[in-house]
Amino acid sequence: MTPTDLLRELESLGTEQNRKIYARHGVNAHQFGVSYAELYKLQKRIKTDQVLAEALWSSGNHDARILATLIADPAAMTARKLDAWVNDLDDDVLGGMFAKLVGNTSTARQRADQWIKSRTEWIAACGWNVLAHLAMNDPGLEDEELAARIDAIEAHIHERPNRVRHAMNGALIAIGVRNSILEKRALAAAKRIGKVEVDHGATNCKTPDAAAYIRKTVEHQRKKSASRR
Known part of the structure; x- marks a missing residue:
């Protein structure tokens, strides 16, 4: 074809x-x-x-x-190609799908680390979305690194652009459901952060409350785990 x-x-x-x-x-x-x-x-x-x-x-x-x-093919997506594609992003829909692809590449951690520092809204948002993907799927990530990300989210989420705030909130949730240690840290940060304001335009989308979402997801995971015993 x-x-x-x-x-x-x-x-x-x-x-x-x-x-x-x-x-x-x-x-x-x-x-x-x-x-x-x-x-x-x-x-x-x-x-x-x-x-x-x-x-x-x-x-x-x-x-x-x-x-x-x-x-x-994630194996064929070089750092240079990923950097080229991320610069083409101009909406959250494509950004979310692209982040999933990036999360499966060998350079995902490096791309996330680089992109979250960007002053360009879509690139920074993608970086946090990649981090969220890694938090849920990469067992090699150390708790210390993710704890540092929680601290960064707490310190800067309210000053970042609209879609970056949304992605940072999602990353906080993803990190918080990873294990019990990070859950406690993420819940404490979410309480201090408070409400995260995101303009979703002419849609009915809502920004999830991070603490409530973490608790609900963790409880679901526990019930699912118990049912397998």
């Missing part, structure tokens, strides 16, 4: 309703409005294709770029 063929297929799968929904979520780039159900079907069919992923990303089309994050 050529990139041109796939772009035509994506266009045929788009709907006006989805375009309106995505627009409310800040997707301003050229888009077809393809549902995630259809995108995941395409991912299942294509599997991994780095060449096709790069062509889709280069198209500039939002749906094509979402699919690119699903079929790209």
Whole structure:
């Protein structure tokens, strides 16, 4: 399948309703409005294709770029390529999907560390989203490092741009559900941080209360673990 063929297929799968929904979520780039159900079907069919992923990303089309994050080969995503792609981000939807891809690469920790320091909103938000992914999936991360991230979140969350605040709040939650030691530290920080204000635009999305979300998730994990015994 050529990139041109796939772009035509994506266009045929788009709907006006989805375009309106995505627009409310800040997707301003050229888009077809393809549902995630259809995108995941395409991912299942294509599997991994780095060449096709790069062509889709280069198209500039939002749906094509979402699919690119699903079929790209994490092993082929070099630091240079990741840095190039992150500079193309301009909405939270694509940023979240891209962060998942980055989280599966060998340079994920380095990218997160670099990007969270960025003054560019989408890059910094992506960095924190990558950190959240690592907190939930990388057993090699030391508690001391994640504790330092909690301290940084507490110290700076209210002064960072809108979407960075949202991503930092998500990272605090992800770190807090990792283990009991970090849970206590994250809960204490969340109490001191208080309410995190995020403008979600014309959507019904709400910013989760970190402490409540951590407690709920940990309780769910405990019940799930108990049921397996």
